[in-house]
Amino acid sequence: MIRAGIIGVTGYTGLELVRLLKSHPEVKITYLSSRTYAGKKLEEVFPSTLENSILSEFDPEKVSKNCDVLFTALPAGASYDLVRELKGVKIIDLGADFRFDDPGVYREWYGKELSGYENVKRVYGLPELHREEIKNAQVVGNPGCYPTSVILALAPALKHNLVDPETILVDAKSGVSGAGRKEKVDYLFSEVNESLRPYNVAKHRHVPEMEQELEKISGKKVNVVFTPHLVPMTRGILSTIYVKTDKSLEEIYEAYLEFYRNEPFVHVLPTGIYPSTKWCYGSNHVFIGMQLEERTNTLILMSAIDNLVKGASGQAVQNMNIMFGLAETKGLEFTPIYP
Numbered sequence: 001m002i003r004a005g006i007i008g009v010t011g012y013t014g015l016e017l018v019r020l021l022k023s024h025p026e027v028k029i030t031y032l033s034s035r036t037y038a039g040k041k042l043e044e045v046f047p048s049t050l051e052n053s054i055l056s057e058f059d060p061e062k063v064s065k066n067c068d069v070l071f072t073a074l075p076a077g078a079s080y081d082l083v084r085e086l087k088g089v090k091i092i093d094l095g096a097d098f099r100f101d102d103p104g105v106y107r108e109w110y111g112k113e114l115s116g117y118e119n120v121k122r123v124y125g126l127p128e129l130h131r132e133e134i135k136n137a138q139v140v141g142n143p144g145c146y147p148t149s150v151i152l153a154l155a156p157a158l159k160h161n162l163v164d165p166e167t168i169l170v171d172a173k174s175g176v177s178g179a180g181r182k183e184k185v186d187y188l189f190s191e192v193n194e195s196l197r198p199y200n201v202a203k204h205r206h207v208p209e210m211e212q213e214l215e216k217i218s219g220k221k222v223n224v225v226f227t228p229h230l231v232p233m234t235r236g237i238l239s240t241i242y243v244k245t246d247k248s249l250e251e252i253y254e255a256y257l258e259f260y261r262n263e264p265f266v267h268v269l270p271t272g273i274y275p276s277t278k279w280c281y282g283s284n285h286v287f288i289g290m291q292l293e294e295r296t297n298t299l300i301l302m303s304a305i306d307n308l309v310k311g312a313s314g315q316a317v318q319n320m321n322i323m324f325g326l327a328e329t330k331g332l333e334f335t336p337i338y339p
């Protein structure tokens with residue numbers, strides 16, 4: 001059995017990891033950490049988890065002794081120093097601390113210096129693109145939720161040079177759990193309910209992450225213009241992407257089918273069928289739809305994920321499976337909840 005620990009387990013992605021790992025046939029949860037609720041059983045604070053392990057303050061010695069893998073589900077900037085104290089434990093970080101190739105980009109967008117970053121052997125944990133490197137990784141930077149939906153939607157088109165990478169317009173919508181379980185006026189029921197609003201316009205920190213990965217696929221400079229929106233639902237991300245093309249819809253569609261032919265979690269929808277966040281709820285599946293706006297030669301791509309599963313904890317479990325040589329779908333085989 002793989003012995004797994006989670007730090008930040010009382011957050012939304014941490015709780016989702018508990019849900020997934022408890023039913024994973026090859027995993028035993030051996031360590032759960034929380035600052036706020038240390039000393040309590042997890043189910044005392046979150047009855048839905050049905051998990052009676054006692055929460056403790058982070059202790060690197062205990063983690064090193066009791067865990068083969070540690071999931072860090074903390075705000076950006078909080079994992080980096082903690083993780084570097086550990087020995088012999090594989091790390092899957094759900095935040096942004098290990099996602100960037102260039103620590104200068106992280107400093108610019110996240111405002112923190114990552115000292116000694118060049119010595120950290122890390123891999124960007126998007127299995128559909130980096131499976132081979134993830135197999136031998138010691139540290140995985142699990143992708144952000146919006147980047148997961150956007151990169152998967154664009155990868156085949158950029159790989160096969162089917163679209164113009166110079167201006168990619170992304171209009172994305174997220175459920176409120178994407179913001180985590182924090183107390184903030186913006187996320188109060190009366191602020192969010194019956195409302196739809198953009199935020200972090202022209203400055204969202206997922207832009208450099210998308211551009212980093214899309215440039216690797218395309219081999220060219222990629223510019224992403226990204227506007228996220230908050231919608232009154234709990235889970236789900238829908239990204240709608242506009243990009244110029246001089247190719248036919250049939251050619252593009254065939255390239256997508258081929259690219260994702262063997263991917264268990266990525267589903268390319270027949271043209272004319274468009275994805276819904278409802279189809280992914282509680283699952284690790286991604287649905288991608290497309291249409292060509294012929295008057296303007298614009299390809300419109302649409303992708304839907306559950307932000308807490310393929311956008312975070314499910315993808316983290318997928319990465320763990322790869323790192324430990326298990327079938328990639330292990331513990332993630334369930335179908336989405338619908339309706």
Ligand SMILES: NC(=O)C1=CN([C@@H]2O[C@H](COP(=O)(O)OP(=O)(O)OC[C@H]3O[C@@H](n4cnc5c(N)ncnc54)[C@H](OP(=O)(O)O)[C@@H]3O)[C@@H](O)[C@H]2O)C=CC1
Pocket residue numbers: 007008009010011012013014033034035036037073074075076078094095096143144145177178179180181182307308311312
């Ligand atoms: N929510 C989502 O859909 C997604 C989130 N992510 C990323 O995953 C990470 C976790 O997100 P999420 O679960 O939503 O966040 P939450 O805010 O829900 O939870 C984070 C948890 O981390 C602990 N924590 C907070 N601050 C610190 C700190 N400074 N040091 C140590 N522990 C701290 C808290 O637990 P306690 O007080 O009990 O210690 C808290 O419950 C973030 O980096 C987020 O950006 C990535 C993709 C999607």
Ligand SMILES: CC(=O)N[C@@H](CCC(=O)OP(=O)(O)O)C(=O)O
Pocket residue numbers: 076094095096143144145146174175176177178179180206228230
């Ligand atoms: C709705 C909402 O607020 N969503 C979050 C995305 C969470 C995420 O994936 O964040 P990290 O890259 O920091 O891990 C946001 O826009 O910041």
